[in-house]
Amino acid sequence: MIDNLLLGFSTIATFPALFAIVAGVLIGIICGVLPGLSASTAVALMVPFTFGMDPVVSIVLLVSVYLAGEYGGSITAIAIGVPGTPAAAATMLDGYELTKQGKPGLALTTSVVASSIGGMIGAIILFCFSEPLANVALSFGAPEYFALAVFGLAIISSLASDNLKKGFIVMFIGLFLKTIGLDPFSGEERFTFGVPKLMDGLGFIPALIGLFAMASVFTDIDKATAKSRTIALSFAMPKIRQLLSMWKVYLHSSILGSIIGVLPGAGATIASFICYNEVKRFSKKKDQFGKGCLEGVAAPESGNNAVVGGSLVPLLTLGIPGSGTAAVLIGALMLHDIQPGPLLFQTNGNIVYGIFAGLFVACLAQLFFGLIGVPVWIKVISAPKALLLPVIASISVVGSYSYNNSIVDVWVMLGFGLLGYLLKKFNYPVSPIILALVLGGILEENFRRSLMISEGDFSIFVTHPISAVLLLFAVLSLLSPILFNRLAKVKS
Amino acid sequence: MNNKIKILHHDRIFTLLLVAIAVIFFYMIGKISDTPGIGELATATYPRVILGAFIFIAILQFFFPKKGDEKPVSFPVKGLLSILLIAVYIYLLDKVGYFLLTPLVLFILPLLAGYRQYLAIAISVIFVTAVLYGIFKLVLNIPLPAGFLGA
Amino acid sequence: MLLKKMIAVCTFAVSALTITPAMAAYPEKPITLVCWSSPGSGHDLMARYIAKLGEKHIGQPIVVVNKKGGKGKVAMSYVLNQKSDGYVIMTNTRSMTKRLKPTGGSIAIDSFKYISRVVQDPFVIVVKEDSPFNTMSDLVTYAKNNPNKIKVGGYSTQSVDEGLVHDIEKISKINLNYIPYKGGKEPVVAVLGGHIDVAIANPSEMMTSFQAGKLKALAVTTEDRFSPFDDTPTLKEQDINNVTVHWRGVMASKDVPDEAIQKLDNMIQKVLEEPEFKKFLNSSNMLSGYISNDKFGEYVTKQTKK
Missing domain, CATH: 3.40.190.150 (Bordetella uptake gene, domain 1)
Incomplete structure (x- = not known):
C-alpha cells in the first residue's frame, strides 16, 4: 500500500505534472465561477488541449479542473447568490445569507476549507476502498435508483419546512418540466412543440442559470432605487478554532459524498443536497440552517468535492463513469490508449496511483488559491450592485449559449429566469426545482424500467432490500419535519 | 374582512394562474399515446400523475394558504422592463453579435436600476467586455454568436 | 506551415x-x-x-x-x-x-x-460469467419455454440495439423482454450487477469487463469473427442468420x-x-x-x- 502511495507521488513529482495541477485548479475555479461552465463542461473543454500531452500529465490536469470546478461554483453562490455549478445551489442556502449579513469572508473561507478537506477525504476513500465501493455501484439496479430519487426528493420537506405546500408545488413544477422531450421508452415526443432541440429536454444548465442568475437580476432591478446602497461587507475570517470544530461535519459529508459519487448517475448535486439535509438533521442548531449557518456551507461543499474521488471509483475499477464529468474523463483516458476497467490497476498502476496523488495535491493547491482568492472576491462584490447586475446578465446569456452553441438554450434560460422571478416574488422556495430537475429523470426512468423488469409487479420496490430501506428513510424524512413541528407545538 | 380578501388576492391569483397552465398541459397530454407495452407504463401516464398531484396541491394552497402568504405584491414595472430588455437582447443576438450587443446591455441595465454614475458605468462596460472577450474568445475558444461581422 | x-x-x-x-x-x-x-x-x-x-x-x-x-x-x-x-x-x-x-x-x-x-x-451479446447460458442456442431454448422471461438490455428505443433484438426474436421465433437504457454502458453494468440477463453492447462498452473474465460473450454480430473475440462464434454460425453492425x-x-x-x-x-x-x-x-x-x-x- 505504501509502495503504491510512493509510486503515485513519484509519478506526479515532475514539473509538467505539478504545473498541470496548478493550471487545472486555476482553470477549474474560473470555470466554476462562471455560471454555465460547470465542472463537466470545463473538463470537456480541456480535453482537446490534452491531445499531445503525456497521459499522466493530461489526466492529472483534467482531474484538477474537475475538482476545482466543483469548488468554484460555491464562490458565486456565496458571493452573489448565483450558483456557478448545480451542486452549489445547496451551498447558496446558507452561504448567501451570510453575505447578506455582511459576512462573506466567513462563508467563503469555510467553503474552500470544507471543499479541500472533502476532496482529500474523497481521495483517501478512493485509495483505500475502491474495491468494495465498486460493488456498491453494481448493486444499484432500477428499483434502487428509483428509491434513491424518492429519498432525494423527500429532502424538500425539510428544505421548505416553513411552507410545505409551496415547496411541493415547486417540486411538481420541476418534475413536470423534466418530462418535456422524448419519452425514454416509447421514443414519443412530449410537449416539444415541434422544436427538435427540445427533444432532448430542457437543458439543465440553462435552467439553473435562469432560475438563479437571471432571476436575481430581475428581482434586484425591480427593487433598486437611486438611493439603494450595497451592504457594508466585512473582511472578517472565521477563527481556526471555529473551522476545526466542524470536523464532524466534514467527515460525515465527505463519506456520504464519496458514496453518492460512486453511484453512476447520482452526482454532485444530489450529494450536496443530501449532505446538507443530513448534517441539518443531526445538528443541535437546526433552526439556524437557512439563516446563515457555517455548517450549512461546510456540509454541501465537503460533500460535492468528495464526489470527485467517489466518481473515480467505478471509473477506474469498472470503466463505468460515476458522473457526467467522469464520462468525459473516460473519453480522455481512451485517447491516450488507457482502458479504464478491472485490469487498469495491473496494466497502468502508475496512472491510477498518480491520479490519487494528483487529487491530493490538487486539494492543497485549491486550498492555497482559494484562500488567496477570498479577499479578492469580497472586493469584487463590494462593487455597486447596479454594476454587478448587467455583468451577471451578460454572463448568463453567454453561459447558456456556450452550453450547446444554441440560441434555444438561451430562450430556455430566459423562461426559467421569468419563472424564478415570479416564484421569488410570490415567496416560493426555488431550490426544490433544482432537485426535481436532477432527480425527475432518474425517478421516472427507473420507475418504469423496474416495472418492465418485474413485468408490472409493484412489489419489486420493497423486495429489493436497498430499495426498501431507502424508501423507508424517504418516508421518515418526509414526515420528520411535520412530526417535529407538532411536537414543538405540543411543548409550547 | 373586506381588507383581508384584498390582501389574499395576489397570492391566490398566482396560484390560479399555475393551475390554469397545468390544466392546459393536462389537456395536451390527451394527444400523447396511451397504449403501454409489456409491464410498461404508457408515455402519458407519468406526466398525468405529476400534473394531477400538482393541481391537487395548488388547489389546497388556494383554499388554505399559510399565514404570511397574504403579503401584497407590488406591480413590477422595472422587473418587467428588464425582462423585456433581455428578451430583445437574446432576439438580436444572432443578428447583431454578442460583443456588439453586450456593451449596450451593460450600459442600459444600470440606468434601469437607477444608477447614474456614468463614468463608473463606462469603465465597467469596457472592462467587462474585455474580460469576457479574453476568457471566452482567447482562452477557452468558445464560439459565440458573431452576428453580421461574420465568423 | x-x-x-x-x-x-x-x-x-x-x-x-x-x-x-x-x-x-x-x-x-x-x-x-x-x-x-x-x-x-x-x-x-x-x-x-x-x-x-x-x-x-x-x-x-x-x-x-x-x-x-x-x-x-x-x-x-x-x-x-x-x-x-x-x-x-x-x-x-x-x-x-x-x-x-x-x-x-x-x-x-x-x-x-x-x-x-x-x-x-459491431455488437457483442454478453451475459454474466455465472450465467447458465453459454451459447445462443441455450438462450433460444430457454426463451422458447419461458417467453418474455429473459431480460435483454440495450441502448435506447427504436435503436439499432432494439432492432437487433427484434430480428433475433423473429428469426428464432422467441419472445424476449427488451429493456432500453439511456447509455450504451448501462446495460452492461446491469448485467454485471445481476439486474438483467443479457446485454447488447459494442466492444468498447464491455471490453474491460470481458477481459477481466466477468462477462461471457455468446455471439458477435459480424459476418466473420473478429479479434479479440476469436473464440466467440458469430450469430450466423449459431443458425441465426443476421449481421448487424x-x-x-x-x-x-x-x-x-x-x-x-x-x-x-x-x-x-x-x-x-x-x-x-x-x-x-x-x-x-x-x-x-x-x-x-x-x-x-x-x-x-x-x-x-x-
Whole structure:
C-alpha cells in the first residue's frame, strides 16, 4: 500500500505534472465561477488541449479542473447568490445569507476549507476502498435508483419546512418540466412543440442559470432605487478554532459524498443536497440552517468535492463513469490508449496511483488559491450592485449559449429566469426545482424500467432490500419535519 | 374582512394562474399515446400523475394558504422592463453579435436600476467586455454568436 | 506551415486545370464538421481525429462544431440550412438515419449526400460469467419455454440495439423482454450487477469487463469473427442468420457538388490510412468500415427500407 502511495507521488513529482495541477485548479475555479461552465463542461473543454500531452500529465490536469470546478461554483453562490455549478445551489442556502449579513469572508473561507478537506477525504476513500465501493455501484439496479430519487426528493420537506405546500408545488413544477422531450421508452415526443432541440429536454444548465442568475437580476432591478446602497461587507475570517470544530461535519459529508459519487448517475448535486439535509438533521442548531449557518456551507461543499474521488471509483475499477464529468474523463483516458476497467490497476498502476496523488495535491493547491482568492472576491462584490447586475446578465446569456452553441438554450434560460422571478416574488422556495430537475429523470426512468423488469409487479420496490430501506428513510424524512413541528407545538 | 380578501388576492391569483397552465398541459397530454407495452407504463401516464398531484396541491394552497402568504405584491414595472430588455437582447443576438450587443446591455441595465454614475458605468462596460472577450474568445475558444461581422 | 500551405495552393492550382473551373478551388476556406453529439463522446472523438488528420490532405483546416439535440435532428437541420457549397458537412450514424423516412418532409434520407462510411462498431451479446447460458442456442431454448422471461438490455428505443433484438426474436421465433437504457454502458453494468440477463453492447462498452473474465460473450454480430473475440462464434454460425453492425460516417447536404463530395471522400480515405487514426480505432475498439461515396448512399437507403 505504501509502495503504491510512493509510486503515485513519484509519478506526479515532475514539473509538467505539478504545473498541470496548478493550471487545472486555476482553470477549474474560473470555470466554476462562471455560471454555465460547470465542472463537466470545463473538463470537456480541456480535453482537446490534452491531445499531445503525456497521459499522466493530461489526466492529472483534467482531474484538477474537475475538482476545482466543483469548488468554484460555491464562490458565486456565496458571493452573489448565483450558483456557478448545480451542486452549489445547496451551498447558496446558507452561504448567501451570510453575505447578506455582511459576512462573506466567513462563508467563503469555510467553503474552500470544507471543499479541500472533502476532496482529500474523497481521495483517501478512493485509495483505500475502491474495491468494495465498486460493488456498491453494481448493486444499484432500477428499483434502487428509483428509491434513491424518492429519498432525494423527500429532502424538500425539510428544505421548505416553513411552507410545505409551496415547496411541493415547486417540486411538481420541476418534475413536470423534466418530462418535456422524448419519452425514454416509447421514443414519443412530449410537449416539444415541434422544436427538435427540445427533444432532448430542457437543458439543465440553462435552467439553473435562469432560475438563479437571471432571476436575481430581475428581482434586484425591480427593487433598486437611486438611493439603494450595497451592504457594508466585512473582511472578517472565521477563527481556526471555529473551522476545526466542524470536523464532524466534514467527515460525515465527505463519506456520504464519496458514496453518492460512486453511484453512476447520482452526482454532485444530489450529494450536496443530501449532505446538507443530513448534517441539518443531526445538528443541535437546526433552526439556524437557512439563516446563515457555517455548517450549512461546510456540509454541501465537503460533500460535492468528495464526489470527485467517489466518481473515480467505478471509473477506474469498472470503466463505468460515476458522473457526467467522469464520462468525459473516460473519453480522455481512451485517447491516450488507457482502458479504464478491472485490469487498469495491473496494466497502468502508475496512472491510477498518480491520479490519487494528483487529487491530493490538487486539494492543497485549491486550498492555497482559494484562500488567496477570498479577499479578492469580497472586493469584487463590494462593487455597486447596479454594476454587478448587467455583468451577471451578460454572463448568463453567454453561459447558456456556450452550453450547446444554441440560441434555444438561451430562450430556455430566459423562461426559467421569468419563472424564478415570479416564484421569488410570490415567496416560493426555488431550490426544490433544482432537485426535481436532477432527480425527475432518474425517478421516472427507473420507475418504469423496474416495472418492465418485474413485468408490472409493484412489489419489486420493497423486495429489493436497498430499495426498501431507502424508501423507508424517504418516508421518515418526509414526515420528520411535520412530526417535529407538532411536537414543538405540543411543548409550547 | 373586506381588507383581508384584498390582501389574499395576489397570492391566490398566482396560484390560479399555475393551475390554469397545468390544466392546459393536462389537456395536451390527451394527444400523447396511451397504449403501454409489456409491464410498461404508457408515455402519458407519468406526466398525468405529476400534473394531477400538482393541481391537487395548488388547489389546497388556494383554499388554505399559510399565514404570511397574504403579503401584497407590488406591480413590477422595472422587473418587467428588464425582462423585456433581455428578451430583445437574446432576439438580436444572432443578428447583431454578442460583443456588439453586450456593451449596450451593460450600459442600459444600470440606468434601469437607477444608477447614474456614468463614468463608473463606462469603465465597467469596457472592462467587462474585455474580460469576457479574453476568457471566452482567447482562452477557452468558445464560439459565440458573431452576428453580421461574420465568423 | 507556410511551405505546407504553399504546396497546397500549388496542388490546387494544378488540379484547377484538370477539374471543372467552378469547383476548381474547393476548398478555399476552412470546412466545418458538425458533430451531433457532445464533446468527449466516442463520436466526437472520431470527428476530431478526422479534423486533425484531414487538414493536411485537403489543404484547409477543419473545425468541429457540436450541435447536440433531438437525436441528431438539430445538427441535420442546421446543415441543411447552410449554403450547399461543401463547407459545412456533418457526421452521421446508423441510429440517426434509422429514424428518418426515405423521402419527403424537411429531413429525410434523400436530403443528404453520403460522403463515406468511416468506422463500424459491431455488437457483442454478453451475459454474466455465472450465467447458465453459454451459447445462443441455450438462450433460444430457454426463451422458447419461458417467453418474455429473459431480460435483454440495450441502448435506447427504436435503436439499432432494439432492432437487433427484434430480428433475433423473429428469426428464432422467441419472445424476449427488451429493456432500453439511456447509455450504451448501462446495460452492461446491469448485467454485471445481476439486474438483467443479457446485454447488447459494442466492444468498447464491455471490453474491460470481458477481459477481466466477468462477462461471457455468446455471439458477435459480424459476418466473420473478429479479434479479440476469436473464440466467440458469430450469430450466423449459431443458425441465426443476421449481421448487424453500427457505423459512423460523414454526410453533406444533397445539393453539394459532386466534386466537393469526391474530394472529401478522398480525404477520409487517406485519414483512415493514417497510423494515428488506426491507433485511435484500436484503442476505442472500433473497426475500420470504409465505404466510398458511390456505394454509401445506396447502403443507407437499403438499410432504412428493411
